[in-house]
Amino acid sequence: MGLLDLPAPLFDFVDGSMLGALPPLVRLVLWAIAGAAVSLTLYRWLSPQRRIAAAKAAALDARRRLNAHDGDLESALPLMRQSMKAALRHVGLVFPGALIASLPVLALLVWLDGAYGYQLPQDRQAPAVSVEPARFSGQWQADSSIAVRDQGGAEVAHLTLAEPITRIEKRQWWHAIVGNPAGYLPEQGPIDSVTIALPERQYLPVGPDWLRSWLAVALTALVIASLLIMRIARIA
Numbered sequence: 001m002g003l004l005d006l007p008a009p010l011f012d013f014v015d016g017s018m019l020g021a022l023p024p025l026v027r028l029v030l031w032a033i034a035g036a037a038v039s040l041t042l043y044r045w046l047s048p049q050r051r052i053a054a055a056k057a058a059a060l061d062a063r064r065r066l067n068a069h070d071g072d073l074e075s076a077l078p079l080m081r082q083s084m085k086a087a088l089r090h091v092g093l094v095f096p097g098a099l100i101a102s103l104p105v106l107a108l109l110v111w112l113d114g115a116y117g118y119q120l121p122q123d124r125q126a127p128a129v130s131v132e133p134a135r136f137s138g139q140w141q142a143d144s145s146i147a148v149r150d151q152g153g154a155e156v157a158h159l160t161l162a163e164p165i166t167r168i169e170k171r172q173w174w175h176a177i178v179g180n181p182a183g184y185l186p187e188q189g190p191i192d193s194v195t196i197a198l199p200e201r202q203y204l205p206v207g208p209d210w211l212r213s214w215l216a217v218a219l220t221a222l223v224i225a226s227l228l229i230m231r232i233a234r235i236a
Contacts, residue, residue: 001179002174002175002176002177002178002179003176003177003178004103004106004107004110004177004178005107005110005111005178005179005181006107007104007107007108007111008107008110008111008114011108011111011115012111012115015027015031015115024116024201024203025203025204025217028112028116028203028214028217028218028221029217029218029221031108031112031218032217032218032219032220032221032222032225033221033222033225034108035104035105035108035109035222036105036222036225036226036229037225037229038104038105039101039102039104039105039226040101040226040229040230040233040235042097042100042101042104043097043098043100043101043235044233044235046096046097046100046101047093047094047096047097047098047101047236048093049235049236051093052090052093052094052236053236055086055089055090055093056090056236058086058089058090059083059086059087059089059090061086062079062082062083062085062086062087063083065079065082065083066079066080066082066083105222109215109218110178112214112218113214113215114163114164114165114181116201116203116214116218117164117200117201117213117214117215118164118165118166118198118199118200118201119164119198119199119200119201120144120161120164120198121140121144121198121199122199126139126140127140127196127197127198127199128196128197129146129194129195129196129197130194130195130197131148131191131193131194131195132191132192132193132194132195133190133191133192135150135151136148136149136150136151136156136190136191137149138194138196140196143160144160144161144162145158145159145160145161146158146159146160146161146194146196148191148194156190156191157185157189157191159182159194161182161196162182163181163182164198165180165181165182165196165198166195166196166197166198167180167193167194167195167196168180168182168183168184168185168193168194168196169184169185169192169193169194170184170185170186170187170189170192170193171184171187200213201213201214203217204216204217
């Protein structure tokens with residue numbers, strides 16, 4: 001497990017025991033709303049709201065004075081510096097709290113990708129499997145496993161998918177942040193990665209494929225919920 005995977009057991013428990021009776025689309029929307037609420041509550045608690053509001057007003061005033069300036073470039077330079085300074089001050093006050101407050105949402109999105117992103121084949125059509133290096137080939141098996149063979153047809157690895165994960169590879173540095181629930185290939189083994197074209201789950205009955213995915217649904221609900229919460233709670 002990586003750093004962003006630590007809340008995954010809690011997400012699994014809530015999704016299975018408390019939200020399990022709801023349709024998947026409804027669960028996705030509720031998760032997005034909850035993620036927005038937790039993140040913005042944390043941001044409001046961590047950030048200096050009064051100073052941010054003052055800095056925002058100062059930046060707006062500086063931009064207005066610059067836009068209203070009717071002189072030459074030399075006389076506008078002090079106004080430009082003031083506008084830039086005010087904008088940077090605003091960003092500097094917002095950034096630390098926003099960075100920390102984004103972690104719950106990032107952890108939620110990582111978990112949603114594994115829980116709602118893909119599914120194991122429900123029919124007899126086997127998904128395509130690609131292997132790196134290309135001198136090896138992979139074949140999907142009926143028991144949701146993958147047989148990897150060399151050019152002579154000899155099996156060099158046999159991987160079993162307990163969860164719908166689309167890629168298995170050797171452990172990399174970024175797995176300390178986001179782990180792979182399917183595990184990793186042996187570091188000294190001949191195979192670098194195996195990619196499986198699993199079918200993507202869809203949650204809307206109309207629209208292009210990308211619009212029906214969990215990501216489109218969750219991000220849309222997340223943005224709308226965030227804007228509403230910020231407006232209602234007057235978060236700067």
